[in-house]
Amino acid sequence: MVRLTRQLAERVAELARLMLDDEGSDTPLHELTTLALELIPGSVAAGVVAASDTSWVFTGSPATVADLHRTQLQSGTGPVAEAIRHGEARRIDDTGLEQRWPAVCAAMAGMGLDSCLVLPLRTDHKPGGALAVYGGGQDAFAGAGQDLALLFAAQGGVAIRNAAAYRNCRQLVANLQVALESRAVIEQAKGILVAEYGCHPEVAFKELSRISQSTNRKVRDIATDLVAGRIDRSQFGPGPA
Numbered sequence: 001m002v003r004l005t006r007q008l009a010e011r012v013a014e015l016a017r018l019m020l021d022d023e024g025s026d027t028p029l030h031e032l033t034t035l036a037l038e039l040i041p042g043s044v045a046a047g048v049v050a051a052s053d054t055s056w057v058f059t060g061s062p063a064t065v066a067d068l069h070r071t072q073l074q075s076g077t078g079p080v081a082e083a084i085r086h087g088e089a090r091r092i093d094d095t096g097l098e099q100r101w102p103a104v105c106a107a108m109a110g111m112g113l114d115s116c117l118v119l120p121l122r123t124d125h126k127p128g129g130a131l132a133v134y135g136g137g138q139d140a141f142a143g144a145g146q147d148l149a150l151l152f153a154a155q156g157g158v159a160i161r162n163a164a165a166y167r168n169c170r171q172l173v174a175n176l177q178v179a180l181e182s183r184a185v186i187e188q189a190k191g192i193l194v195a196e197y198g199c200h201p202e203v204a205f206k207e208l209s210r211i212s213q214s215t216n217r218k219v220r221d222i223a224t225d226l227v228a229g230r231i232d233r234s235q236f237g238p239g240p241a
Contacts, residue, residue: 029059036133037061042140043133045113049073049080050121050129068107069132078104083118083130090118094138108134117141182220189223193236207236 029048036046047060049069056073060066072078078101079090092098093115095105108116115135121128135141186208193204208226212219225231 029057030061032131033059033061036131040133040141042135042137044136045111045134047132048121048129049084049132056129062111064111065132065134068104068111069130071107072104075103077101079116079118080130080132083120083132084128087120089120091141092116093142112136114138115140182223185227186219186223189226192226196233197236211235 033046033048037043045065047065050057058066058070069080072081083090095109095114098105113134118132190201190204208219212222
């Protein structure tokens with residue numbers, strides 16, 4: 001068990017690095033699905049549902065698992081839908097005896113799946129998503145199998161959350177860089193107007209804003225054109241300071 005836990009940690013670390021490299025790609029979620037099949041005892045099929053900024057992303061092995069999950073989220077019923085909605089694990093030990101989700105059990109039986117375990121993924125989105133593993137026999141995820149699946153889902157959620165935090169920080173830095181560059185070019189443009197018209201810097205900025213509003217363009221773009229000499233300066237007419 002110790003050896004398997006160490007292997008899990010190493011593989012999830014690889015997954016986290018992949019998430020950083022494949023921004024905007026579904027590849028890390030496919031990798032998470034593959035890892036679940038490889039490392040969780042009793043699993044013969046698996047799938048991941050994860051929230052993006054605007055929609056849900058579905059992966060499955062086989063692909064019919066993703067369709068099963070998509071149907072549950074559309075209808076709002078089933079173990080995957082409930083695990084995401086309540087943030088709690090859901091388990092089916094025997095599709096022939098389960099009474100809570102007859103439509104899901106019928107679909108699973110048609111796919112040759114007799115049991116499943118669905119675990120919420122703790123990510124930066126609320127709700128974040130879920131990992132579902134399926135067994136070909138009854139009670140596939142009792143005992144140690146469930147314990148390892150819980151650990152796997154926890155580590156997978158951390159990997160997704162950390163990757164998202166890194167991307168958010170990187171985007172913040174990029175936004176700050178754009179803001180600094182915008183401020184610099186605006187200050188240059190103000191300096192040109194102050195030198196040419198002898199006006200106060202505040203008056204120069206108001207003039208840039210006036211042209212921006214009248215042309216429906218950003219102040220930064222007006223300033224960039226002024227500095228680059230791509231704009232007719234006669235349209236500026238600030239009074240003296």
